[in-house]
Amino acid sequence: MDAVTAPPPAAVEIVALSKRYAAGTPPAVDQIDLRIASGSYCCLLGPSGCGKSTTLRMVAGHESASGGDILLDNRNITNLPAAARGTAMMFQSFALFPHLSALDNVAFSLKMKGISKSERHKRAGNLLERVAMGHLAERKPGELSGGQQQRVALARALITEPRVLLLDEPLSALDPFLRIQMRAELRRWQKELGLTFIHVTHSQEEAMALADTMVVMNNGLIEQVGSPHQVYNHPASEFVARFMGGHNVFALNDGLVAVRNDHTRISPATGAAGEPGIPAHVTDVEYQGTYVLLGLRLTGVRPERSGISVLLSEKDFAVRSYAVGESVRISWAELDARTLGPGATRPAGRSNGGPPSRNAPLAALAAMAA
Numbered sequence: 001m002d003a004v005t006a007p008p009p010a011a012v013e014i015v016a017l018s019k020r021y022a023a024g025t026p027p028a029v030d031q032i033d034l035r036i037a038s039g040s041y042c043c044l045l046g047p048s049g050c051g052k053s054t055t056l057r058m059v060a061g062h063e064s065a066s067g068g069d070i071l072l073d074n075r076n077i078t079n080l081p082a083a084a085r086g087t088a089m090m091f092q093s094f095a096l097f098p099h100l101s102a103l104d105n106v107a108f109s110l111k112m113k114g115i116s117k118s119e120r121h122k123r124a125g126n127l128l129e130r131v132a133m134g135h136l137a138e139r140k141p142g143e144l145s146g147g148q149q150q151r152v153a154l155a156r157a158l159i160t161e162p163r164v165l166l167l168d169e170p171l172s173a174l175d176p177f178l179r180i181q182m183r184a185e186l187r188r189w190q191k192e193l194g195l196t197f198i199h200v201t202h203s204q205e206e207a208m209a210l211a212d213t214m215v216v217m218n219n220g221l222i223e224q225v226g227s228p229h230q231v232y233n234h235p236a237s238e239f240v241a242r243f244m245g246g247h248n249v250f251a252l253n254d255g256l257v258a259v260r261n262d263h264t265r266i267s268p269a270t271g272a273a274g275e276p277g278i279p280a281h282v283t284d285v286e287y288q289g290t291y292v293l294l295g296l297r298l299t300g301v302r303p304e305r306s307g308i309s310v311l312l313s314e315k316d317f318a319v320r321s322y323a324v325g326e327s328v329r330i331s332w333a334e335l336d337a338r339t340l341g342p343g344a345t346r347p348a349g350r351s352n353g354g355p356p357s358r359n360a361p362l363a364a365l366a367a368m369a370a
């Protein structure tokens with residue numbers, strides 16, 4: 001493979017990585033494979049309990065792996081202590097020492113390494129300057145805002161000069177306004193520093209805003225890896241389409257398709273015989289400002305699959321509005337329909353003691369023709 005076609009170097013390579021917390025329980029992480037490009041922003045995304053934090057903790061060295069390998073720049077770090085890996089972790093609560101100044105918090109790990117006070121203060125001061133916190137270096141965490149504490153936490157993580165920064169729900173302690181502001185800062189820092197960031201979140205919006213690469217996890221497995229655009233516009237499975245939101249899943253005779261709710265078409269029912277589209281009625285009309293979100297129920301489809309939504313621009317809704325109870329027809333352009341695959345399945349021949357493969361229920365769902 002020549003330099004042009006070679007994939008970018010993987011900062012982190014995860015090979016068949018597994019974690020089983022206790023014998024007889026399903027694995028929290030089940031033989032996952034993942035390559036994270038050097039200098040990229042990777043978000044591990046998924047519902048509560050899907051294994052994303054366990055994966056991050058194994059990369060950090062805060063949790064042992066039950067099987068598989070973790071490589072950092074081709075160096076196998078699976079069994080190295082956390083401090084020897086070249087990674088640093090930034091936690092949800094920032095985990096700053098309340099009795100220490102910002103400067104001493106940042107300098108703390110250098111103190112542990114026996115570095116002189118003047119040297120560690122110089123390096124910590126430089127890093128605090130870098131995150132625009134130099135003027136508040138003597139303040140204690142309790143005297144800083146959430147966003148300022150986050151910058152101190154970042155400086156503290158960076159003082160060990162990691163190759164990879166691991167972030168476990170770093171924005172969830174912040175209020176919504178600050179979360180969006182700090183999200184933009186994280187992204188800027190990552191690009192400026194040129195480090196690889198691996199960020200765990202359960203928020204689709206956060207992952208889409210930040211990630212070069214999104215990794216959608218479910219039930220200890222990886223469902224899909226791709227750019228936010230790829231994952232949102234080409235969900236690989238029903239799980240991804242539903243988890244990402246903004247999609248309707250339709251069961252057709254030859255399988256499942258996802259259609260974005262802003263690409264799903266609605267028209268008034270005329271009552272004429274042979275009308276095209278799927279019959280439905282409007283159950284909700286929600287004004288959202290720029291958009292109006294219509295909730296609908298498809299006629300003749302099993303209840304668990306009949307609820308869908310259509311997102312109309314305010315302008316389109318003004319041209320033709322819809323009211324609760326109104327009969328309509330639902331359709332889409334073929335180009336906008338994404339065929340869904342069965343989703344991730346557990347490695348063949350393994351007994352995991354966990355729930356059955358999602359293939360079986362999905363096949364049953366697919367059989368429910370509209």
Ligand SMILES: Nc1ncnc2c1ncn2[C@@H]1O[C@H](COP(=O)(O)OP(=O)(O)OP(=O)(O)O)[C@@H](O)[C@H]1O
Pocket residue numbers: 021022028046047048049050051052053054055202
């Ligand atoms: N220390 C532990 N001992 C036993 N089981 C654990 C432990 N930590 C996590 N688990 C289990 O492993 C599975 C994956 O947990 P994990 O914390 O990795 O999920 P997560 O996707 O990060 O969820 P959340 O968003 O809620 O933090 C869950 O079923 C969880 O209950």
